[in-house]
Amino acid sequence: MRLNDVAFRYHRRSSWVLRNVTLSFPPGGVTEVTGRNGAGKSTLLRLLAGIRRPLRGTIEGRPARVGYAPERFPADQPFTVGGYLSHMAAMRGVPDTAITTWAERLAFGDLLPVRLPDLSKGSAQKVGLAQALIADPALLILDEPFAGLDRTTRADLPALLAELAAHGTTVVVSDHQRCLEALPHTNRLHVADASVTPHPGNGPSPWTVLEVIVPAAEAAAAATDLRAAGYRVQRRRADHDT
Amino acid sequence: MIALVRFLVAGYLWSARVLQPLIVIALIVVVVLLQGPGGPDAAEPAVGTLGDVAAFMFPVWAWAARGLLDTQPDEQRALSATAVGRRWVAVGAGLLAAYGVNLALGMIALLVPLLQAVLAGVPVTAVLTGCGLSALVAAAGTLLGAWTSRAIIPNPGLSLPALLGGAVAVLLLGIGRLAWLSVPMIAWLRSAHGGPGAFVDGFPGVALHLVLWSAVVGGAYVAAARVRV
Numbered sequence: 001m002r003l004n005d006v007a008f009r010y011h012r013r014s015s016w017v018l019r020n021v022t023l024s025f026p027p028g029g030v031t032e033v034t035g036r037n038g039a040g041k042s043t044l045l046r047l048l049a050g051i052r053r054p055l056r057g058t059i060e061g062r063p064a065r066v067g068y069a070p071e072r073f074p075a076d077q078p079f080t081v082g083g084y085l086s087h088m089a090a091m092r093g094v095p096d097t098a099i100t101t102w103a104e105r106l107a108f109g110d111l112l113p114v115r116l117p118d119l120s121k122g123s124a125q126k127v128g129l130a131q132a133l134i135a136d137p138a139l140l141i142l143d144e145p146f147a148g149l150d151r152t153t154r155a156d157l158p159a160l161l162a163e164l165a166a167h168g169t170t171v172v173v174s175d176h177q178r179c180l181e182a183l184p185h186t187n188r189l190h191v192a193d194a195s196v197t198p199h200p201g202n203g204p205s206p207w208t209v210l211e212v213i214v215p216a217a218e219a220a221a222a223a224t225d226l227r228a229a230g231y232r233v234q235r236r237r238a239d240h241d242t
Numbered sequence: 243m244i245a246l247v248r249f250l251v252a253g254y255l256w257s258a259r260v261l262q263p264l265i266v267i268a269l270i271v272v273v274v275l276l277q278g279p280g281g282p283d284a285a286e287p288a289v290g291t292l293g294d295v296a297a298f299m300f301p302v303w304a305w306a307a308r309g310l311l312d313t314q315p316d317e318q319r320a321l322s323a324t325a326v327g328r329r330w331v332a333v334g335a336g337l338l339a340a341y342g343v344n345l346a347l348g349m350i351a352l353l354v355p356l357l358q359a360v361l362a363g364v365p366v367t368a369v370l371t372g373c374g375l376s377a378l379v380a381a382a383g384t385l386l387g388a389w390t391s392r393a394i395i396p397n398p399g400l401s402l403p404a405l406l407g408g409a410v411a412v413l414l415l416g417i418g419r420l421a422w423l424s425v426p427m428i429a430w431l432r433s434a435h436g437g438p439g440a441f442v443d444g445f446p447g448v449a450l451h452l453v454l455w456s457a458v459v460g461g462a463y464v465a466a467a468r469v470r471v
Contacts, residue, residue, distance in 0.1 A: 046320070049320075049324055050323075050324065051320045051323065051324065053469060064327060065327075066324050066327075067324075068320070068321065068324045070317045070320065070321070072317065073317070074315035074316075074317040074318040074321075076315055077253060077257075077314075077315065077318060078253060078256035078257045078258075079252070079253070079256065083252075087245065087248070087249040087252065088249075088321070088325055090245035090248070090249075091245040091246050091249065091322065091325040091326050092325050093245075131321060131325075135325070
């Protein structure tokens with residue numbers, strides 16, 4: 001997917017939110033978008049998702065299946081979680097089994113009968129993520145997905161995104177809290193002054209060795225998680241007692 | 243598209259917004275329509291009532307369409323458009339959902355007048371003409387409501403006056419020399435109150451006018467809404 005000289009502003013007399021933006025998003029890549037509040041991160045993501053149209057320039061090669069999770073999931077709707085996701089799955093032509101899969105993966109299976117307005121902020125955020133993920137999107141766009149999430153889901157999400165990217169999904173995430181910082185092979189874009197520039201930290205970074213000590217019974221699972229997050233894992237006999 | 247139509251209708255029904263037009267229709271049915279025509283000359287006023295129903299339902303249909311289209315929060319409208327993939331599908335689904343609900347509301351409003359018309363011995367062709375007229379006026383009302391929905395007029399302080407102003411403008415335009423710009427309300431009221439024969443004879447012209455009006459207003463709406471999803 002490619003943006004060619006894209007420019008956007010919300011009103012004719014307002015200042016440009018983005019201007020002269022030319023970018024490429026390779027398939028299967030993870031891109032983290034950073035910038036201060038109001039810099040234009042969400043606008044860039046909405047342009048990528050096709051929710052907004054650029055006033056100038058073009059966006060080429062957007063996949064047909066796009067998953068988009070907004071910064072604030074609109075929970076003020078008269079549905080239960082299960083009912084809402086069932087409607088969203090039907091819109092995307094996906095069977096309801098995808099709902100239980102993602103509800104279990106994101107640990108909110110017990111919330112399926114709960115009404116959307118009764119959800120906490122973090123639970124609503126999970127529903128927002130699930131509706132974006134159920135379609136097996138070729139382009140996944142997440143606007144501040146870590147905000148309000150519980151610690152476990154927040155820790156699991158980078159590995160999940162890396163796993164999707166490994167299967168060919170192009171992932172673009174705005175991340176104010178820098179939760180993707182540890183994820184290797186991540187492209188970083190910085191939005192400021194109506195322009196989007198590659199982050200100075202972009203490019204291949206040198207590798208280092210980090211020792212992780214886990215109980216022997218959990219070693220295989222931990223290795224799988226780490227590999228899914230994009231790390232190289234080598235197992236060796238531990239010479240520690242603890 | 244059908245899945246999005248179902249989602250929109252379910253949201254409208256479960257949010258209880260549908261009660262607003264239902265209460266207005268129930269009041270009109272109880273206060274006005276139940277005092278229907280009787281006696282040996284009841285056929286003529288019964289046909290007139292079919293035209294009257296289409297006239298008073300026009301703003302109600304516009305109001306209901308606006309209510310349905312505004313039930314989705316703005317962010318959900320973006321999610322729905324992303325889910326169905328194409329903007330025109332999302333816009334078309336909104337219109338289809340609003341029109342479907344309006345047809346159901348129209349059936350409720352027409353129930354008593356149709357029964358009265360049949361009991362008064364109104365010819366079947368005139369009864370069917372009344373149904374056809376309401377179906378076409380419901381489409382025109384739906385489009386007027388769509389033009390005042392939040393996707394087009396985000397400010398609720400402006401959209402309600404725009405809805406009321408639009409309904410009044412349509413009525414006033416229909417009186418003067420610019421009647422061709424408006425829905426032919428005066429024409430269908432005149433033919434309906436002229437008796438069953440005049441009602442049936444005048445319907446093709448009224449129907450053509452309504453179809454053309456809806457095609458132009460609907461086409462402009464789809465073009466405007468596609469860039470505002």
